[in-house]
Amino acid sequence: MSKNTPKAIRGTQDIFGPDAEGFAFVVETFERVRKLYRFRRAEMPVFEKTEVFARSLGETTDVVSKEMYSFDDRGGESLTLRPEFTAGIARAFLTNGWQQHAPLKLATHGPLFRYERPQKGRYRQFHQIDAEIIGAGEPQADVELLAMADQLLKELGIEDVTLHLNTLGDGESREAWRAALVDYFSAVKGDLSEDSQERLEKNPLRILDSKDRRDRPFLADAPKIDDFLSDEAAAFFDAVTSGLDAAGVKWKRAEALVRGLDYYRHTAFEFIPDEGSASADALGSQSTVLGGGRYDGLIENLGGPATPAVGWAAGIERLAMLVGERVEPPAVVIIVVEDDGRTSEATAALRRLREAGLSSEMIASGSLRKRYDKAVKRSPGTIISLQTEMGHSISGDDSSDPRVFETLPEYK
RNA sequence: GCGAUCGUAGCUCAGUUGGUUAGAGCGCCGGUUUGUGGUACCGGAGGUCGGGGAUUCGAGCUCCCUCGGUCGCCCCA
Numbered sequence: 001m002s003k004n005t006p007k008a009i010r011g012t013q014d015i016f017g018p019d020a021e022g023f024a025f026v027v028e029t030f031e032r033v034r035k036l037y038r039f040r041r042a043e044m045p046v047f048e049k050t051e052v053f054a055r056s057l058g059e060t061t062d063v064v065s066k067e068m069y070s071f072d073d074r075g076g077e078s079l080t081l082r083p084e085f086t087a088g089i090a091r092a093f094l095t096n097g098w099q100q101h102a103p104l105k106l107a108t109h110g111p112l113f114r115y116e117r118p119q120k121g122r123y124r125q126f127h128q129i130d131a132e133i134i135g136a137g138e139p140q141a142d143v144e145l146l147a148m149a150d151q152l153l154k155e156l157g158i159e160d161v162t163l164h165l166n167t168l169g170d171g172e173s174r175e176a177w178r179a180a181l182v183d184y185f186s187a188v189k190g191d192l193s194e195d196s197q198e199r200l201e202k203n204p205l206r207i208l209d210s211k212d213r214r215d216r217p218f219l220a221d222a223p224k225i226d227d228f229l230s231d232e233a234a235a236f237f238d239a240v241t242s243g244l245d246a247a248g249v250k251w252k253r254a255e256a257l258v259r260g261l262d263y264y265r266h267t268a269f270e271f272i273p274d275e276g277s278a279s280a281d282a283l284g285s286q287s288t289v290l291g292g293g294r295y296d297g298l299i300e301n302l303g304g305p306a307t308p309a310v311g312w313a314a315g316i317e318r319l320a321m322l323v324g325e326r327v328e329p330p331a332v333v334i335i336v337v338e339d340d341g342r343t344s345e346a347t348a349a350l351r352r353l354r355e356a357g358l359s360s361e362m363i364a365s366g367s368l369r370k371r372y373d374k375a376v377k378r379s380p381g382t383i384i385s386l387q388t389e390m391g392h393s394i395s396g397d398d399s400s401d402p403r404v405f406e407t408l409p410e411y412k
Numbered sequence: 413g414c415g416a417u418c419g420u421a422g423c424u425c426a427g428u429u430g431g432u433u434a435g436a437g438c439g440c441c442g443g444u445u446u447g448u449g450g451u452a453c454c455g456g457a458g459g460u461c462g463g464g465g466a467u468u469c470g471a472g473c474u475c476c477c478u479c480g481g482u483c484g485c486c487c488c489a
Contacts, residue, residue, distance in 0.1 A: 367442065
């Protein structure tokens with residue numbers, strides 16, 4: 001590599017080989033499951049006016065205040081590369097009149113951008129799959145959404161993660177709880193970690209899942225959301241949990257689970273690897289594999305009508321790490337050209353194989369005597385070797401697809 | 413933004429208390445052997461040891477700066 005070859009941007013990745021196969025497997029599985037649940041596909045732009053995210057996520061959140069990739073376009077307007085899907089989907093819902101389709105089940109996937117220090121399972125350009133139900137305020141929507149997430153993880157072969165579930169209540173419940181937490185933690189402020197003292201000002205709910213030892217003694221006796229839930233909010237949560245039970249989705253109550261973004265109300269959830277599991281090891285300190293919740297106020301914040309909605313997103317890279325490396329399937333046929341005069345013959349044969357839907361390639365370069373060895377190393381179902389004197393040899397008869405010789409009877 | 417750690421061929425790594433032309437395996441290219449084929453052997457290409465500066469007779473190895481990777485904190489998928 002020359003010294004003046006440009007390097008990739010920090011936090012971006014070039015994905016290839018087994019990793020790329022894992023990535024594709026996640027996306028393909030998501031597409032399949034999403035159709036099973038009748039979620040409709042949507043595509044949004046990767047950039048929006050900055051205000052779309054600033055107004056949706058909350059001006060004071062870290063994402064908005066320091067993690068957005070923002071820039072001015074030539075007209076001087078501030079634009080931002082999407083740091084998440086939900087805000088853009090809400091904007092699209094309003095500007096395209098998708099209200100007419102409500103309740104609307106949507107699914108999408110693609111790249112997102114966040115200006116952060118990269119580490120295991122976290123990148124500046126990362127990729128998510130995403131599912132939302134917009135315009136449905138009933139708990140059954142939460143159940144539907146979570147049932148889909150649960151089945152997706154199962155179909156990906158990820159068994160050692162558990163749904164951690166909480167409710168943040170409605171707006172009033174959440175505010176009352178928040179105030180009680182501030183009172184409680186303020187009383188012991190001096191004994192809290194520096195980080196949590198800061199959280200007390202900015203985001204007191206997050207003290208609850210602090211990793212600092214100094215905060216732990218105070219967590220167990222902290223005010224519980226359940227004591228502040230309105231009757232309606234409690235009934236809503238009951239309906240969600242009983243619905244999950246009916247759908248066969250295993251879950252675990254996580255009273256300390258809160259979500260970072262301001263727009264969440266009622267249901268909040270994360271699928272987290274079980275303690276000590278292989279998945280927990282694979283993810284390092286990035287524990288959440290899929291997360292989301294209900295965001296009934298968001299669309300109103302963007303100037304639309306009051307519209308309830310729930311959604312989740314999951315990092316494709318993180319899921320791919322749990323799925324493990326996936327090998328590329330070998331070719332059905334490899335044609336080895338051991339006589340350069342027969343290259344055209346091989347080209348014609350390949351065309352017919354591919355038209356018949358049989359994956360195939362040829363090896364026709366490099367040392368003549370090593371071409372066959374190269375083919376063997378790629379372990380195809382069948383090797384057809386075109387030799388001098390118009391001869392040929394076949395190997396792999398046992399594992400050959402019968403269609404190979406239906407397509408190319410002359411080599412049988 | 414903060415902390416830790418690493419940075420030698422395309423890849424994975426060796427390189428002794430600093431000492432002459434920097435090595436291996438794999439991969440790649442060519443050849444020999446086996447004569448019908450995933451073997452073995454030989455040879456070749458490929459590195460200004462991340463970059464810059466300092467110490468020294470002499471630095472891949474010591475020191476400083478810088479740039480990158482990785483992991484962790486904050487935050488988050």
